[in-house]
Amino acid sequence: MMNRFERQVKLPGIGREGQQKLQQAKVLVIGAGGLGCPALLYLAAAGVGTLGIVDGDIVDASNLNRQILFGANDVGKPKTACAAAMLRKKYPDVHLISYSFYLRAENITEVLQDFDIVLDGSDNFETRYLVNDACMLMEKPFVMGAIYQFEGQIGLFNDRREECTSVQYRDLYPEPPPAGQIPDCNQSGVLGVLPGIIGTLQATEVIKYICDLDKPKSPTLLIYNMLKQQFYHLEITPNPENSIKLPANKEALKNTDYSVICGAGTEEISWEYALDIAKKSMGKTALVDVREYGELPELQNPNCIKLPLSNLESQVKELQNLQNLIIFCQSGIRSQKAYKRLREIYPYKTILSIKGGINAAASTKIFKDNA
Amino acid sequence: MEKNRIKILAFGQLTDHVASSGFEMDFVQDTDTLKERLYENYPGLKNLHFSIAVDKKIVNSNTHLAAGCEIALLPPFSGG
Numbered sequence: 001m002m003n004r005f006e007r008q009v010k011l012p013g014i015g016r017e018g019q020q021k022l023q024q025a026k027v028l029v030i031g032a033g034g035l036g037c038p039a040l041l042y043l044a045a046a047g048v049g050t051l052g053i054v055d056g057d058i059v060d061a062s063n064l065n066r067q068i069l070f071g072a073n074d075v076g077k078p079k080t081a082c083a084a085a086m087l088r089k090k091y092p093d094v095h096l097i098s099y100s101f102y103l104r105a106e107n108i109t110e111v112l113q114d115f116d117i118v119l120d121g122s123d124n125f126e127t128r129y130l131v132n133d134a135c136m137l138m139e140k141p142f143v144m145g146a147i148y149q150f151e152g153q154i155g156l157f158n159d160r161r162e163e164c165t166s167v168q169y170r171d172l173y174p175e176p177p178p179a180g181q182i183p184d185c186n187q188s189g190v191l192g193v194l195p196g197i198i199g200t201l202q203a204t205e206v207i208k209y210i211c212d213l214d215k216p217k218s219p220t221l222l223i224y225n226m227l228k229q230q231f232y233h234l235e236i237t238p239n240p241e242n243s244i245k246l247p248a249n250k251e252a253l254k255n256t257d258y259s260v261i262c263g264a265g266t267e268e269i270s271w272e273y274a275l276d277i278a279k280k281s282m283g284k285t286a287l288v289d290v291r292e293y294g295e296l297p298e299l300q301n302p303n304c305i306k307l308p309l310s311n312l313e314s315q316v317k318e319l320q321n322l323q324n325l326i327i328f329c330q331s332g333i334r335s336q337k338a339y340k341r342l343r344e345i346y347p348y349k350t351i352l353s354i355k356g357g358i359n360a361a362a363s364t365k366i367f368k369d370n371a
Numbered sequence: 372m373e374k375n376r377i378k379i380l381a382f383g384q385l386t387d388h389v390a391s392s393g394f395e396m397d398f399v400q401d402t403d404t405l406k407e408r409l410y411e412n413y414p415g416l417k418n419l420h421f422s423i424a425v426d427k428k429i430v431n432s433n434t435h436l437a438a439g440c441e442i443a444l445l446p447p448f449s450g451g
Contacts, residue, residue, distance in 0.1 A: 034451060121451045148448040172445075182447060242431075
């Protein structure tokens with residue numbers, strides 16, 4: 001049995017004792033995506049005894065450049081099931097627990113309670129702040145990883161071991177950015193090796209934590225630049241003021257609406273940004289005109305879909321295959337109503353509203369270019 | 372680098388809004404003044420969310436700067 005781990009057991013600081021610790025460890029991986037896939041592979045390969053995988057998504061062909069647990073045959077299937085099947089085949093000695101849903105304020109504490117450490121490979125701020133808050137409340141350490149184009153960030157948070165300083169993600173970013181401001185991988189693009197590297201670094205931190213290898217002197221955010229092949233280390237200092245921002249207890253956490261905290265009520269963007277997104281992710285993005293038929297001027301844009309607010313319920317299915325919905329109306333009021341309803345219908349799509357509607361566009365050069 | 376200058380490093384999408392990912396500026400006394408100066412020179416930064424590190428330490432409030440210091444402008448990333 002131990003043959004599979006012979007090479008790492010030889011290492012100073014791991015040994016049989018470290019291997020035992022790995023075997024007894026329970027690690028929750030949030031998101032079986034670009035970060036989660038390589039992290040899961042290395043954690044399972046290292047012999048982590050229990051691995052939890054949370055993801056409510058299904059495999060899409062566009063995932064395959066980086067989500068290396070999946071292949072062409074998995075397209076259309078749930079990510080957790082595919083990931084677990086692959087890992088079971090390779091490493092039958094690892095106990096895998098699949099959670100085929102998205103983490104929410106209502107379900108996170110129940111999922112977290114059975115694990116020792118969390119690897120956050122999520123792809124949105126709602127989940128990042130939810131994971132931070134829940135882990136802080138439940139005293140679970142977590143390793144955050146995130147990417148943007150050719151750069152990645154990773155950090156170990158809430159490290160409560162002796163001689164270590166516990167910091168939270170809010171010590172780095174006290175509040176979430178306005179929604180829609182920070183593009184995700186769908187919008188900004190991603191080369192598979194970057195989440196491969198960052199996810200592997202996250203797994204490294206988890207393994208080091210479990211085996212108690214080289215405790216960090218101070219909490220660090222590591223930034224990696226793939227083009228320059230450079231690492232940049234930053235020290236994070238705990239700020240008690242940020243603790244006030246956490247929900248007081250599990251009950252308060254359950255009642256927190258993270259979509260609101262993360263600006264879901266105010267996801268307003270400019271025309272410049274809207275047209276840029278539409279251009280960059282053409283085919284996946286629609287500029288949704290929620291004005292009634294006949295309202296002028298019309299927006300002449302190939303990505304524009306007419307969906308009057310009064311017909312929203314009956315026509316909404318026209319949007320189901322799109323990833324990004326950018327709503328506009330005449331002045332920006334109706335689009336907020338439409339926004340609220342579309343958020344309920346499509347909780348996992350990126351939904352944005354254009355500030356000031358057509359009125360805001362009419363005075364800009366952009367509108368003239370498109371009219 | 373001259374003594375009365377500071378070095379600025381921009382990360383992530385902030386690099387689209389400044390001169391380059393690494394550049395120098397005239398010395399300013401603290402991080403609040405630095406932000407003002409950056410907003411004047413690079414208005415695109417105004418609407419963006421980012422944290423500041425001074426000599427590789429994240430700062431939570433207005434912080435005095437020393438000549439020759441290195442500033443990092445750090446937007447959050449969400450991709451995974």
